[in-house]
Amino acid sequence: MAINQEFQKFRKLDFDDFCLLTLLADGHSPTKIAKYLFITPPAISHRLAKYATMWGSDIYDQKIPHQSRRTLTKKGIDLCKKMKLVLYFFMQLPEDFKFVSLFE
16 A cells, blocks of 8 residues: 555656756755746645645755755655655666657
8 A cells, every 4th residue: 555655646746846956966056946946936845745745845945045956864764765766766767768659
């Protein structure tokens, strides 16, 4: 049952979510992540709030005043390791497989 619930959470994520969490784990600031992903900083904050709702608010420590980087907790680090694995396996897929529509 727990594995199915975890799987359902991952199904709600898109490619940018995987990239965002991977970049966050690598120590990038939300502002730099926004630039890398071509989205706004408020969109990053919105996504981080979504993750906090999905996995609990303890995936990262709240931002300390005058500090732009967020610190991941143990739970956040574990989650980001899973994200990195997913991205790694996705990048190993052949090009023609990555963009095949399931509805063709």
